[in-house]
Amino acid sequence: MKVNGYAATAEKSKLTPYSYELGPLGSEDVDIKVSYCGICHSDLSMINNEWGMSQYPFVPGHEIIGEVLAIGDAVKNLKVGDRVGLGWMSSSCMSCEQCMDGSHHLCGSSEATIVGRNGGFADKVRGHWSWVIPLPEGIDMSKAGPLLCGGITVFNPIILAGVKPTDKVGVIGIGGLGHMAIKFLKHWGCEVVAFSSNPNKKQDILNMGANKVINSRAPEELESIAGQLNFILNTTNVSLDWNSYLMTLAPKGRFHTVGAVLEPMAIPAFSLIMGEKSVGGSPIGSPALTKTMLDFCVRHEIYPQVEEFSMSDVNEAIAHLEEGKARYRIVLKN
Numbered sequence: 001m002k003v004n005g006y007a008a009t010a011e012k013s014k015l016t017p018y019s020y021e022l023g024p025l026g027s028e029d030v031d032i033k034v035s036y037c038g039i040c041h042s043d044l045s046m047i048n049n050e051w052g053m054s055q056y057p058f059v060p061g062h063e064i065i066g067e068v069l070a071i072g073d074a075v076k077n078l079k080v081g082d083r084v085g086l087g088w089m090s091s092s093c094m095s096c097e098q099c100m101d102g103s104h105h106l107c108g109s110s111e112a113t114i115v116g117r118n119g120g121f122a123d124k125v126r127g128h129w130s131w132v133i134p135l136p137e138g139i140d141m142s143k144a145g146p147l148l149c150g151g152i153t154v155f156n157p158i159i160l161a162g163v164k165p166t167d168k169v170g171v172i173g174i175g176g177l178g179h180m181a182i183k184f185l186k187h188w189g190c191e192v193v194a195f196s197s198n199p200n201k202k203q204d205i206l207n208m209g210a211n212k213v214i215n216s217r218a219p220e221e222l223e224s225i226a227g228q229l230n231f232i233l234n235t236t237n238v239s240l241d242w243n244s245y246l247m248t249l250a251p252k253g254r255f256h257t258v259g260a261v262l263e264p265m266a267i268p269a270f271s272l273i274m275g276e277k278s279v280g281g282s283p284i285g286s287p288a289l290t291k292t293m294l295d296f297c298v299r300h301e302i303y304p305q306v307e308e309f310s311m312s313d314v315n316e317a318i319a320h321l322e323e324g325k326a327r328y329r330i331v332l333k334n
């Protein structure tokens with residue numbers, strides 16, 4: 001089967017139309033007709049080969065929403081025509097301890113949708129049935145794409161950390177990931193404090209459901225909530241004064257990062273010891289939790305705030321994201 005997509009042909013190149021053959025459908029494979037695909041920062045990192053693992057020509061895109069076109073003969077949970085989503089991961093081994101435990105996203109031999117294979121900036125994409133997530137009835141397909149990567153990335157920590165509805169929580173960095181985190185935590189029942197360095201976003205952030213916006217560049221504002229937060233989720237990938245955030249945690253509070261900060265994070269031991277605080281991190285989440293998250297989104301009408309571009313305008317969309325103008329997530333429409 002022939003796939004028509006948009007590929008980077010070299011490091012940092014613009015995307016150009018590119019067609020390739022998918023080859024025979026494996027017995028556990030699912031082919032998807034792509035309706036929408038979100039743009040994630042990881043797509044940019046892969047286009048620019050920031051992680052040294054990009055292979056060109058390379059079709060980005062891993063926040064895919066579409067319809068099942070074909071299924072292999074061993075696929076039991078899906079049928080042709082089903083509406084589905086496919087995120088960062090496309091396959092896992094289904095037999096290791098992590099897979100058997102339901103943590104397919106921690107499988108050591110899993111495959112990512114855009115690493116060594118082509119993604120969803122195309123008319124079709126292929127995945128293993130385990131990661132092709134059936135969409136709940138009533139979901140808004142035009143906005144759901146970013147939930148498949150960015151959404152589950154910030155939803156999983158809420159479960160991992162056992163965040164309670166009575167908790168007071170903080171979110172650092174209100175972009176694509178952070179704005180979805182605010183919406184989840186708000187509907188979870190929490191009091192939500194947003195940390196942002198951009199005063200222009202304040203009203204937007206309050207509209208998303210935050211109870212309070214703290215200017216992260218103002219130390220006295222951080223001090224004003226010292227010892228109050230039960231949970232902090234960091235979504236930025238830049239180095240901050242982490243200790244000043246640890247000081248805002250209540251005793252037994254947890255600081256959790258999903259932002260891939262490249263430099264080592266300076267965490268003074270005493271800031272953890274006094275007050276039994278902890279620091280952790282996580283990647284995306286399991287397929288089962290992704291499904292649960294989508295149900296939660298439909299129940300509460302939680303969607304990312306998206307800007308829609310046509311798939312053929314992919315280069316303009318990428319430029320918009322690179323210039324920091326995305327409010328707050330971009331979706332490409334086929």
Ligand SMILES: [Zn+2]
Binds near residue numbers: 041042043062088150
């Ligand atoms: Zn992503």
Ligand SMILES: [Zn+2]
Binds near residue numbers: 096
């Ligand atoms: Zn596995």
